[in-house]
Amino acid sequence: MRTVVQLVLLVSVAEAVLCLLVLCVPRVVRNRRERVLRRTAATTRPLVVEAAGGESPSARAALAALDRRSWKAAEPTVTRMLSRVKGSSHHTLTDLLVRRGAVDAALADATRRRSLRRARAATVLALTGPSLRADPVRGPAARHALHALLGHRSATVRETAVRALGRLGDPVSAGLLLTALDPPRRVAPGLVGDALVRLGPAAVDALTGAADGGDEQHRALAVELLGLIKDRRALPALSAALDDPAPMVRAAAAAALGRVGEPAAVAALTGTVRTDPSDRVVVAAAEALGLIGDENAVPVLERTVRRGPYRPAHTAARALLRLGPAGRAALGGIARGPDPAGAHARETLSLALGDRGGPDR
Known part of the structure; x- marks a missing residue:
């Protein structure tokens, strides 16, 4: 009986030791690996900074020649740096990621089943997008992969794909970005709007079409974005939107015409001030x-x-007050009256005189 009890105790101790090994050894190995990666990243970081500066071909060559483990440590620094640089520096770092296979790996991961891998792939394509647009092979491949991700079940993947398409800057994406506003797998309007503004004039045709269709929130967003892009080609669509049945859309169109700043819109805007029933x-x-x-x-x-x-x-x-001498003269005439209009005029003129750093100056 005593022997049986001892055997049971030994088995229990062995199981406890085994559990500790199973729990602790992987953590120890992982911590050691992370320490090695951090030390390696610290040694390669100066090379990344020199390569991004564009004045050290030797730094680029050294990064391209790193062994696999060292590159794994340096790659996160390269991708973080991409979000902070533009122009030739961006092209240099993107070319480095292409040469090391990171972009091709992202294109492959964009079709994987796991959402996390797809989101990471979209992030890499977002960061490299401004330079990839000139790549005749990877640019279209990235666009195609990101278009597919717009319908992904994961909101994170969809949002990352929208950001990536904005940075990629392909005009073909404008219409599809607008569809990302539709349920059931919609993306926040702010993210879609930012991506479309990044496309700039390339998005004007899609937005002018959207300004004349869809629900009133979509129409309002479309005209607001046209105002932010400030392309003269949008003037007819914005002027037409001043007659939209929804006050929200008419107000957005008026504000957009002010941002575009073309005198050709004055006639339409004066008509709106004169006849529109909505104070807004x-x-x-x-x-x-x-x-x-x-x-x-x-x-x-x-x-x-x-x-x-x-x-x-x-x-x-x-x-x-912004209309120069003629506007000030009109305010001066109004200010002489005792009615509420005179009070508005006197207040405006006094602010103009007393706050020379204010917005009306």
């Missing part, structure tokens, strides 16, 4: 006229100050 839209149109700075807007803005509700009148007074 009138305020946006008055602000836009102030930004454009065309003196032809003085009469309609003066009328709004004299007869409009508080917010439109107040905004119109500020806009008149």
Whole structure:
């Protein structure tokens, strides 16, 4: 009986030791590996900085010739550096990742089953995108892979793909980026908008189409983005959007026309200030006229100050101040009256005189 008890105790001790080994040995090995990688990364970091500076071909050659373990330690530094550099430095680091096979590995991982690998692949393609767009082979391959990821079940993968397409800068992606706003696998409008603005003029055709279709939130976003891109080709679409049935869209269109800043939009904006039933839209149109700075807007803005509700009148007074001598003269005439319009004008003129660093200056 005693022997049996001793045997049971020995088995229990052996099991406990085995469990400790199973739990501790991998952690010890992993910690040691991470320490080695950190030390190696510290030694290769100066080479990455020199290579990014573009003045040390020897640094680029040294990084390209690193053994596999050393490159594994240096690669995270290279990818982090990509987000901080532009131009020739970006091309240099992207070329290095291409030569080491990191970009091709990302293109392959973009089709893997695991979401984490796809998200990491999209991140690499996002960082290298500005330089990949000129690659006749990898550029289209990256675009195709990222287009497929827009419909992935993981929100993280979809969001990373949207960012990557914006950095890749391919005009073919504009229409598909707009579809990322649709349920059930939608991406936040802010991320999609940022990607489309990065595309710049290449996104104008897709956005002008979106400004005339879809729900009112999509239309409003489309006209807002056209204003941020500031391309004159959008003027007809933005002017047409001033007649949209949704006040949200009309206000966004007016603000966008102010950002574009073309005098050709003054006639449409003055018509909006004169006839639109929404105070929100009138305020946006008055602000836009102030930004454009065309003196032809003085009469309609003066009328709004004299007869409009508080917010439109107040905004119109500020806009008149931006229209030079003619606008100031109109404000001076209004300021002599004892009515609320006179108060708006006097307040605006006093702010202009007392705050020379303010926005109206």
